[in-house]
Amino acid sequence: MLNTSFASSRRWFFKLAGAAALAPSFRQSALTRTDAAEEPKPRGLPPLKITEVRVIVTCPDRNYVLVKILTSEAGLYGVGDATLNGRELAVAEDLEKHIAPLLVGRDPEEIEDTWQYLYRGPYWRGGPIQMTALAGVDQALWDIKGKRAGMPVYQLLGGRTRQGALAYTHASGRDFAEVEDAARRALERGFKAVRAQVAIPGLEGTYGTPGRKSSEETAGRVAQQSGLPSTEIFEPAPYLRTVPKLFEHLRVKLGEEVELLHDVHERLAPIEAARLARELEPYHLFFLEDPLRPEDKQGFRLIREHSTTPIAMGELFDSLWDCLPLISQQLIDFIRCDLDHIGGITAARKIAALAEFYQVKTAWHGPGDISPPTHAANVHVDISIPNFGIQEMVFFPDVAREVLPGGTTFKDGYMDVDRTPGLGTDLNEEAAKKYPYRRSYLPTARRKDGSMQDW
Numbered sequence: 376m377l378n379t380s381f382a383s384s385r386r387w388f389f390k391l392a393g394a395a396a397l398a399p400s401f402r403q404s405a406l407t408r409t410d411a412a413e414e415p416k417p418r419g420l421p422p423l424k425i426t427e428v429r430v431i432v433t434c435p436d437r438n439y440v441l442v443k444i445l446t447s448e449a450g451l452y453g454v455g456d457a458t459l460n461g462r463e464l465a466v467a468e469d470l471e472k473h474i475a476p477l478l479v480g481r482d483p484e485e486i487e488d489t490w491q492y493l494y495r496g497p498y499w500r501g502g503p504i505q506m507t508a509l510a511g512v513d514q515a516l517w518d519i520k521g522k523r524a525g526m527p528v529y530q531l532l533g534g535r536t537r538q539g540a541l542a543y544t545h546a547s548g549r550d551f552a553e554v555e556d557a558a559r560r561a562l563e564r565g566f567k568a569v570r571a572q573v574a575i576p577g578l579e580g581t582y583g584t585p586g587r588k589s590s591e592e593t594a595g596r597v598a599q600q601s602g603l604p605s606t607e608i609f610e611p612a613p614y615l616r617t618v619p620k621l622f623e624h625l626r627v628k629l630g631e632e633v634e635l636l637h638d639v640h641e642r643l644a645p646i647e648a649a650r651l652a653r654e655l656e657p658y659h660l661f662f663l664e665d666p667l668r669p670e671d672k673q674g675f676r677l678i679r680e681h682s683t684t685p686i687a688m689g690e691l692f693d694s695l696w697d698c699l700p701l702i703s704q705q706l707i708d709f710i711r712c713d714l715d716h717i718g719g720i721t722a723a724r725k726i727a728a729l730a731e732f733y734q735v736k737t738a739w740h741g742p743g744d745i746s747p748p749t750h751a752a753n754v755h756v757d758i759s760i761p762n763f764g765i766q767e768m769v770f771f772p773d774v775a776r777e778v779l780p781g782g783t784t785f786k787d788g789y790m791d792v793d794r795t796p797g798l799g800t801d802l803n804e805e806a807a808k809k810y811p812y813r814r815s816y817l818p819t820a821r822r823k824d825g826s827m828q829d830w
């Protein structure tokens with residue numbers, strides 16, 4: 376029903392455009408587009424339609440929102456990740472109530488046109504909720520296209536450019552010795568790159584460091600268990616005093632070879648970030664991650680003017696246009712958007728191509744609060760572009776793998792995907808039902824005087 380009206384209105388538009396007294400070249404392309412829509416598929420593939428869009432919210436350890444797009448070909452479907460940590464239900468509602476009715480009846484092969492339609496169609500475009508929903512749809516459509524072609528998605532993106540994607544993991548601790556131990560364990564596991572975070576003396580809870588109860592608890596999980604956001608305390612002065620000493624310790628104990636990274640988590644003012652980047656120079660970081668708030672593109676210039684520490688930015692970006700000034704003015708060295716929040720593979724390949732021109736490499740966001748289809752999407756892009764930098768990764772618990780089997784592999788410090796057609800991940804809907812959504816929030820942060828601070 377929806378399809379018929381969408382297709383016929385589109386045909387109507389092209390006929391109208393063709394009839395108008397327009398320049399010959401435009402009239403030509405408008406007419407060609409109508410004809411193309413009616414042409415049979417190449418190699419005898421029958422036309423394909425989206426028949427159903429299912430939105431599944433599940434909590435196998437963490438809350439995940441999944442989009443399953445079914446097609447008119449028996450057994451052919453795609454699965455995408457549309458998880459937005461702390462606002463999961465808003466995305467699920469957007470998908471179910473607003474987006475699914477627009478998709479049913481469309482041709483799932485038209486990925487770019489669907490992307491443009493969902494991005495520009497609503498007039499009130501963008502924002503993390505809509506872009507996450509769009510990313511879920513986009514991933515599912517690439518999954519379908521790969522399955523239909525009998526190829527892994529990286530083949531559709533141009534084929535392999537490398538044997539695997541250099542990965543980094545997290546090492547954290549309550550003091551330098553604990554961080555060092557965690558880093559050593561990572562190295563024993565094969566990692567060549569480690570992101571190090573340490574608790575800051577005098578501050579209660581610090582992003583990326585163990586909770587107070589046990590060294591196994593992460594801040595995110597503490598928040599998830601309580602059902603309401605926790606509040607951490609942050610002060611830049613002790614943080615800025617501690618972090619360079621941590622990296623001095625790690626270089627002395629671990630040597631020069633291991634790649635070290637650190638996540639500022641958008642908590643500093645530009646002049647503070649500039650100081651940190653400069654003081655970290657002797658320890659040769661692979662990069663300093665997300666030093667400033669996503670709004671503050673201008674501030675990156677200040678960091679650049681004071682330091683040669685490589686800078687990465689982007690996990691909070693939800694628009695391709697966020698990336699543009701930082702890349703085109705060479706204010707960063709790594710663009711690290713989240714393929715689940717920036718609009719999926721279709722967005723990522725454009726960002727990567729733009730970055731290639733400016734010698735900026737990719738480092739897509741890869742935390743545990745986005746689900747295996749996004750991690751798989753990351754790696755399909757990583758191994759098919761020329762300017763890949765590094766890939767953040769986590770090991771999913773068994774319960775998450777039961778719901779979302781397949782996905783990425785890890786060996787000797789590198790991630791990969793196998794030759795399974797599509798993204799190579801799947802969704803076990805029966806298993807998902809066993810783990811219902813649990814309300815959860817990310818932690819918040821305040822300064823010691825009680826004023827609000829970026830977490």
Ligand code: GCO
Nearest residue numbers: 460638640690741742744817
């Ligand atoms: C990272 C990120 C995460 C975020 C998390 C929020 O570098 O992996 O900073 O740890 O905090 O994705 O939902």
Ligand code: MG
Nearest residue numbers: 638664665690
């Ligand atoms: Mg980060």
